[in-house]
Amino acid sequence: MNNENDALNNEVVSLQSFGAAETVTGSKHLLQTPDLNILVDCGLFQGMKSLRERNWEMPPAELSAVDVMILTHAHLDHCGYIPLFVKNGYRGKIYMSPPTRDLAELILRDSAKLQEEDADKANRRGYSKHRPAEPLYTTKDVETALQHFVTLEPGQTFGLNDHICFKFFPAGHILGACSLEINCYGKTIVFSGDLGRYHSELLPPPVHPVKADFVVMESTYGDRLHGADDPAEAFALAIKDTVFRRGNLLIPCFAVGRAQDVMHILWRLKNAQIIPQSIPVFLDSPMAASAGRSLLKYADWLTLPPGEAVQMFSGVTINQDYRLTEKTIRQKGSKIVLAASGMLTGGRVLEYLKHYLVDARNTVLMIGYQAEGTRGRALLNQVPEIKIHGQYYPVKARILGIGGLSAHADQTELLTWIKGFEQAPNEVFLVHGEPCAQEAFRVKLKDELRVPVTIMKEGRPKLLFRINRSELKVLPLSEMAKQPPVSPVEG
Known part of the structure; x- marks a missing residue:
């Protein structure tokens, strides 16, 4: 049988x-x-x-x-x-x-x-x-x-x-x-x-x-294999280079998991004065903010010292309203933006892509796995343009990938x-x-x-x-x- x-x-x-x-x-x-x-x-x-x-x-x-x-x-x-x-x-x-x-x-x-x-x-x-x-x-x-x-x-x-x-x-x-x-x-x-x-x-x-x-x-x-290097070092290099070019750093990330990891890395880098403490950080994902609050509720699931989960949110501006996305995009000066989704399949990150991809001063930093058929995989494969909401946008921004944070x-x-x-x-x-x-x-x-x-x-x-x-x-x-x-x- x-x-x-x-x-x-x-x-x-x-x-x-x-x-x-x-x-x-x-x-x-x-x-x-x-x-x-x-x-x-x-x-x-x-x-x-x-x-x-x-x-x-x-x-x-x-x-x-x-x-x-x-x-x-x-x-x-x-x-x-x-x-x-x-x-x-x-x-x-x-x-x-x-x-x-x-x-x-x-x-x-x-x-x-x-x-x-x-x-x-x-x-x-x-x-x-x-x-x-x-x-x-x-x-x-x-x-x-x-x-x-x-x-x-x-x-x-x-x-x-x-x-x-x-x-x-x-x-x-x-x-x-x-x-x-x-x-x-x-x-x-x-x-x-x-x-x-x-x-x-x-x-x-x-x-x-x-x-x-x-x-x-x-x-x-x-x-x-992911490699043994601390991903914070790669983050620091990408941030410093983007600030030097007077660009913006966009980090597409999953609202649950990766966003909180990145926030902790940025907190570590600022706390150690490795990156400018003055550079603004925006978390444009209400869900990621809510997921971050879950870290505080379930602290026994974490390896962080007491209080550090609270501190990592300091200095981060959370965009709760969709209208703040447009305001953030218009804001002059270099900034770091975390937005979902991690594979660029939807969400507010697409609005940033429309504006940031076309400027060579900007950097899009891809973290984690990018599935076949997603915009994230396409960018890592160095496509010349990306289709978003029915329109094509040329890829002039620098595209970087960090695998150690998977x-x-x-x-x-x-x-x-x-x-x-x-x-x-x-x-x-x-x-x-x-x-x-x-x-x-x-x-x-x-x-x-x-x-x-x-x-x-x-x-x-x-x-x-x-x-x-x-x-x-x-x-x-x-x-x-x-x-x-x-x-x-x-x-």
Whole structure:
């Protein structure tokens, strides 16, 4: 019997990916069991138009049978499809860590608002081929989805039924990000989620589960190393050079995670008088400001000394109103602007690009991963012009990239994580990576761990194991509640 037929057999446990399979976006991983179907993450597709258009398609039939959803972290490519999933009929609970709950609400509200604004702008200016242009989902849809959110602390084992339980382990990617350990019919399945750095600006290194029979692992930087240099040095050079040329420095960044890292670096540089203390810094993202406040609320998830999270906001002007964007652009003199989105797929950063790209005195500093098909990747590839809202803008500004600030573990760190289990897993399934990175990491894993490694294909079920019900034991759910939570910092 082939894998497709095995997935239909009610005595097997299987895995299917409906996103983040040979790509880095749209994470949706379905664990199918005889009694429960569990969806790990529910993200939007971003990047290339062919991917973005898939957000408008009806979900595959298998996803209509989801009983439980578990969210690893709050980035849009992992949580952004939730409102539409609920709108299409999902009625179950959605489990996540407490910081992820707060950040996911911020991100989903912002996503809905931007979609509503973009649809309205497209209708008024007539640059959409749809008549009328409509948002993928609305703020009202987000409100409905939020009612399904349930929070659990790291290390707290939660039983879903007599044979399935799970718990979170902090993953260090962004505030609240977690890996997921599912104990399922006597086997342990670990979903890495997006893994963070082992030497992060703000967060502790990933906390590792003890064992795993199967691992579903991200592979974003499976073929690359970040380098050991402090990214603050590269920031300082870019800032000094741009100020010397009397230009502006634009830093596109994710509102959750990277914006806070950059603010801390800028605070460090100013505090050490490495860059001019007088240069104004603008944070043009209300969501990034709100995410920054979450740092203060969840200080036990950070490695910062007491009070430093407050100090890093000093000297930063936060643009809450869209009209302040235009005022900031018109303001004379060199300045540093942080604006979302990090891959230039939308948001206020596009307004800055329209004005700053055409001036050779300015610098656009790209940080973090730039997915294929995004404006960020195009700029790093040195395209001569960029299309924004139906018009083309020549690229005359200097485009720089800094890889050391990425929130994703590089190949060495990924290997460190996978080798942290007491013994090697039976099989590793690679997700969330582009084909070249995944193939390089597959070979590396196979050579060093001597275990089977599979690159997940979209919609193709993979049989994990068969169930012998005569040997099953009921999990002691009463004992689970007695297990203490895990500290995000101490592990």
